[in-house]
Amino acid sequence: MNNQLLTVAEAPSPRVAPFPAGSMVEAAPEMIAEAEAALEINDHAAALAALEGVYDFTRTSPGLMNRALLAESWARMATGDIGGAEDLLARSSDITANPEFTERDRAEVLYRLGCCRLQRSKVGNATQLFTLALHICHTSEDDSTKLQAHILQWRARCWLRQHLPDMAREDVELAIELAEDLGDTRTLAHACFQASVVCERQSQWLLARLYGERALDAYEQLGDQVNCHKVLNNLGGINVLLGSAERGTSCLGRAVDIARGIGDDVGAAYALSTLAHMTLKLDDPAGAKNYAEQALSVLDGYEAHLGELGNVLLVIGRASLEEGDLGQAESYFRRADLAFEQISSIGHRAEAWVAQGDLARLRGDTGTAADRYRKAATALQDVHL
Incomplete structure (x- = not known):
């Protein structure tokens, strides 16, 4: 299973009918609304197309400019331009520092920046940003229920990366509660999806399927x-x-x-x-390798998908091990460990170390095998004293 964060929707980029030059200032809100609607259905290319040139017509309206920055930053993050997204969010942070904006507005920027940091595998920094955003929401006088639900289900991803499933469970359960209170189908779907991932990581398969099917029903309703x-x-x-x-x-x-x-x-x-x-x-290593190599041809080189890249490399290594190609297995296990190291995921690294231990054992190197197994077990243990 895959705790997939974001994917790129390479759909066509529809555009609204062109506005007369003299009415572009008046058209800016419609352009931004079109981009926001495109983001709701994950059409990131359409969102970027809708925002083309919008900043020339929002300079006298900080509120509109901030909406445009938030929309474009999310679309850029989703299409892999994380640096570009962070630059836009820096501008948004400067704008929302002004008194006319609310604490909720500032929390929104922190939340989106946290998403970018998590995409960069800066898990600790992302966790801090999400926690600070939640704190600001709690002190704000404005209604931030929907924002809190989104922050919680994203912070749950951080807890899973840090091998803290119980904390992730607390966050997703609260996110579901908030979404149900809102009656917001999309927010509830996101929270249930993440709850399914958390339950899967805790080996609660039936509950994971229940949450997953609930999320699927909601997403199908939304198209x-x-x-x-x-x-x-x-x-x-x-x-x-x-x-x-x-x-x-x-x-x-x-x-x-x-x-x-x-x-x-x-x-x-x-x-x-x-x-x-x-x-x-x-027990079909050849078939497994075929599927994994197809996935590898797409994922290799994507910074935002290092976790899944590592999983694919691990499968190819395991398949090679079963086919008796120990040299190839060693190479793929090493690459998988490097990918997992970059996302700071102890659980994933432990999988790579166990695989390396199995390889050493097959080579008759019991000392190295024991070291790898011990390293994995020590990394995953909860008690250190």
């Missing part, structure tokens, strides 16, 4: 194809863990088809990665 394929990807792996390989394969096949249908190659790669894991568990 959100991007998130549908993400949830189907996770449900595929969960169903395999529950002993239903046929049901799992069906979910993953749907996930790949949807992702490819909307031009989301990264999303398809995530589903292929899960298929590779599943196929390896079913």
